[in-house]
Amino acid sequence: MTDLNIAVLGAGVVGVTTAVELQKRFRHAKIEILAEHVYEDTTSYVAAGVFRPGTSFCGPTQEITQKWINDSYTYWDEIRRSPEGARAGVTELSGYIFSSQHSQAVRNRYIEKLCPVYRAATEKELKLCPGNWKYGSFFTTVLTQSSYYIPWAINKFKSNNGKIIQKKIESLQEVGSYDVVVNCTGLGSRFLCNDYQVVPIRGQVIKVKAPWIKTFFYGDLDTYVLPGIDLVTLGGCRQYESWDLSVNKYDSLKIKDQCEALVPSLKGAEVISHKVGLRPHRGIVRVEKEILNTDSKKIKIVHNYGHGGYGVTTAPGTSLYACELVQEILSGNSKL
Numbered sequence: 347m348t349d350l351n352i353a354v355l356g357a358g359v360v361g362v363t364t365a366v367e368l369q370k371r372f373r374h375a376k377i378e379i380l381a382e383h384v385y386e387d388t389t390s391y392v393a394a395g396v397f398r399p400g401t402s403f404c405g406p407t408q409e410i411t412q413k414w415i416n417d418s419y420t421y422w423d424e425i426r427r428s429p430e431g432a433r434a435g436v437t438e439l440s441g442y443i444f445s446s447q448h449s450q451a452v453r454n455r456y457i458e459k460l461c462p463v464y465r466a467a468t469e470k471e472l473k474l475c476p477g478n479w480k481y482g483s484f485f486t487t488v489l490t491q492s493s494y495y496i497p498w499a500i501n502k503f504k505s506n507n508g509k510i511i512q513k514k515i516e517s518l519q520e521v522g523s524y525d526v527v528v529n530c531t532g533l534g535s536r537f538l539c540n541d542y543q544v545v546p547i548r549g550q551v552i553k554v555k556a557p558w559i560k561t562f563f564y565g566d567l568d569t570y571v572l573p574g575i576d577l578v579t580l581g582g583c584r585q586y587e588s589w590d591l592s593v594n595k596y597d598s599l600k601i602k603d604q605c606e607a608l609v610p611s612l613k614g615a616e617v618i619s620h621k622v623g624l625r626p627h628r629g630i631v632r633v634e635k636e637i638l639n640t641d642s643k644k645i646k647i648v649h650n651y652g653h654g655g656y657g658v659t660t661a662p663g664t665s666l667y668a669c670e671l672v673q674e675i676l677s678g679n680s681k682l
């Protein structure tokens with residue numbers, strides 16, 4: 347009962363959420379997180395964390411994808427409503443998405459029925475921001491700021507006897523001594539699993555102090571103004587297969603110009619930092635079991651990676667699903 351050993355690889359939002367959920371399910375197991383980077387060195391810290399899955403976000407089936415999204419919303423919203431909500435960095439947020447080009451840009455098949463409010467913007471609202479906005483939606487959703495959530499989740503994990511080991515895993519064979527390994531290494535899975543379907547989509551943002559911004563705004567050309575718990579995130583860009591982690595001054599200028607054009611009151615807001623992250627994109631997010639046959643033993647693995655630009659949004663849904671797969675892969679194991 348007590349000597350089940352589980353390793354979670356990765357300490358981003360997906361890894362820590364998975365680890366905390368595994369502790370609930372396998373209460374007597376010894377669970378360790380092994381990660382090369384932790385806290386602010388993960389991609390998860392760059393994200394604004396708005397719950398808004400892109401309409402191209404994709405699991406193995408439409409049904410499973412929608413389940414991941416629904417389960418995630420419920421998960422975040424339960425934390426938000428709990429006394430822990432503020433400490434966990436989960437809050438409710440409303441705002442607008444505008445497009446001057448296409449009505450589809452302001453629709454979202456995944457969340458129109460899920461969020462408490464998702465409606466067309468009125469003619470008056472279309473004039474809220476400068477620009478020739480033809481289409482718009484207003485919606486209410488949740489935001490999870492990783493710089494609060496990850497430390498909160500890690501504290502919870504540690505207080506339940508979880509252990510974090512900071513190290514780079516060079517190959518899955520290295521972790522063969524665990525009963526099961528849950529792989530939440532995001533972009534790292536490209537190398538760890540030789541999975542070339544995982545590609546970076548580079549993003550850059552500016553974090554500014556603008557406490558008067560209480561509403562989010564999305565515009566054309568990846569422009570967004572997203573108020574978080576203490577800072578506002580201005581974005582952005584999506585550069586496919588770019589590995590460049592340095593801050594690009596031309597991207598910064600473009601982001602600043604576009605965001606100030608959308609929300610002019612941002613002019614003069616104090617810039618706190620510029621951040622770059624590589625979104626771990628995979629056409630189909632991989633949450634599945636694998637038995638790896640090595641010379642000495644069979645390694646039981648459950649993968650949970652490839653969330654692209656929507657990992658904060660969807661981490662709970664895929665993590666709960668991964669926990670089910672852990673249960674399945676271990677079933678028949680006398681240690682259960």
Ligand SMILES: Cc1cc2nc3c(=O)[nH]c(=O)nc-3n(C[C@H](O)[C@H](O)[C@H](O)COP(=O)(O)OP(=O)(O)OC[C@H]3O[C@@H](n4cnc5c(N)ncnc54)[C@H](O)[C@@H]3O)c2cc1C
Nearest residue numbers: 356357358360382383390395515532534549623657658659
């Ligand atoms: C600019 C930008 C804005 C974003 N905005 C949003 C948003 O508003 N909403 C949203 O939902 N998502 C957003 N995202 C996407 C989100 O950040 C990612 O989907 C999410 O962080 C992925 O989480 P993860 O845990 O899979 O990966 P990561 O946070 O990258 O964590 C991966 C972990 O695995 C570890 N690892 C990797 N390889 C190895 C190895 N070989 N050995 C040991 N450890 C390893 C890493 O060190 C790290 O601990 C945004 C991303 C960017 C870049």
